Amino acid sequence: MSLSVTTSPCWAQLVSTNGITLSSIAAVFQCFVTANLFLLDDNSVPDVSTKYDKFDFIIIGAGSAGSAVANRLSEVEDWKILLLEAGGDPPFTSDIPGLQTTMYGTENDWQYKTVNNGITSQGLKDGSVGWTKGKMLGGSSSINALAYVPGNTQDYQNWYDAGNEEWSVEDVQRCFKKFESLQNEKMLQDPNIKDVYGHNGPLIINRYNHTLRTYTDLVIESWDKIGFKRVSDLKAANFLGSGIITATATNGVRQSTNKAYLQPIKSRSNLVIMKDTLVTKILINDTLSAYGVEVEKNGRKKVYYASKEIILSAGSVSSPQLLMLSGVGPKEHLESYNIETLVDSPMVGQNLQDHALLPITIYANAPGEKTLLNMMSDITKYVAIREGVFAQSSVISDVAAFYSTVDDATYPNIETRASIIHKNSKTLEYYLQTKFRYNDTVLASIVDLNKDYALYLFETILLHPYSKGYISLQSNDPKDAPLIYANYFDDSRDLDVAVAGIKMATKILDTPYFKMIKAFLGRMDVPECNEYELDSEDYWRCICINLVTSIFHPMGSCKMGSDISTSVVNSRLQVHGVNNLRVIDAGVFPSTISGNIDAACIMVGERGSELIKEDYNK
């Protein structure tokens, strides 16, 4: 194996002082990159400092939605567009699906944490939930877990029925198809699947050639037996049932919105992309019209002006923060930080929703252990042909079930994802630490059982929680992260749904495959829960309260709606009370989506761009 001879110093990085971790694996890849043994796509944009300070449109944030907006608006040749992004180029680990979690806690992550409320998530470090968010070109689409889930049509019917007339199901579906490019040959051969996807858009969607397909198929077969009916494609089945999720990846490489929307147009002469540029304030004049932004780049402050509009696409956490710092928000709150209130907009930062994640840990005697040699061959395989475990999302597999705790419902309220982890996994501890932040006791209880058994970690996700949180300022300094009050289980109905959903999912233990592999439920060591019988309702209530985390889907904090007392933007995404200012990101979702929300964010970027073009007859 020539790689092992020429790269022996690289292999030495594999075992760090903490054993083999995903970080040490990333270090091996880095070594190959440095030695020019591993060719990468160019995901960078040149670092410009433009001499111009006047543009037609300024877009704040080059994330999932903002990248789409930058691309679509700069199609109009006589518009000059400035795209401002606080982060830089994505690291090479962004391209490699299996190294996704190695970006958590780095400069490419905003590293937000929720405020510890002393009640929920007490089995996590500091009682606070990590809210990872991408800080780079492509935003969170460059760090996310790559699941492509456009949601159930009822989600968008709900938006429309709430009075948001620009968001009919037909318009929304047209916008999804506009950016999709399905490239899975098997799926394309089935007309029922082919027809529900777009084929000529910028974002490539495919399925993984998953290394654990034998096991994931058996999980789907088992779900089918407990009533989560197997479907041939989840989008075609309107995200009800179980099956394989498509991914924003192809041939082993992530397809972020940076790759899909920005790289192909980075040399457009009417578009300036400025990286490492933090927007600190939106400037609004006496007639309540937004006309510019203050930024900070390399410690220097500067102002840029927009003659037409400013588009805020900084994501659900930063967008409300920037609005408040700029004088648009709840008056009393702004006054408490000595910020002059230009528009008293009470809903800014309110209505925050997230998809809560609850774990189920099932152990079994298959799949077996991976050796060091297996792991070296995994790395070699990816470097050589972009296949194998690093060509697929970190630990989580690509199968999911969407179901309802209400009998015969056609609208799912739970998504469950299966992570299948080899016995005595070398990377499980790192994964649990970085993604879930479990405290040492909880962590040890999961990792210890995995020493002798494979782990089936089912992530139970609450799709439509009633609980709502909010975002408020910590100070009037734009560099201070805002305070995030997630309020998981604030509404007790959510706990009922979560426990009912988990009880439905654990029925999988009674299916033939799980019996064959002698599967059993493992106890997660949370002292408050240890008095309860395993798998009892009380046990699950206690686990849900103590171990609730996030699947990183904050939405709704700049809600779309008809008036300023109940929402932040109107149906055309214009900020109530301010001229020339729109929000286009996950913040505007008026209600939750049945699944992972990246696709919906990109769709919002596409639809928002259409609305802007309509307003200027372009």
Ligand SMILES: Cc1cc2nc3c(=O)[nH]c(=O)nc-3n(C[C@H](O)[C@H](O)[C@H](O)COP(=O)(O)OP(=O)(O)OC[C@H]3O[C@@H](n4cnc5c(N)ncnc54)[C@H](O)[C@@H]3O)c2cc1C
């Ligand atoms: C770890 C993780 C895993 C996820 N997994 C999935 C998944 O598998 N499937 C799925 O569908 N969804 C997933 N999501 C969710 C999804 O990726 C996000 O909801 C979506 O990308 C959000 O899009 P957005 O445009 O609202 O914001 P973002 O994509 O977060 O973009 C906001 C951008 O604005 C920039 N910005 C913020 N503040 C400023 C400022 N003041 N000045 C300049 N720039 C600023 C940020 O750096 C960022 O680039 C995941 C998210 C995370 C974080």
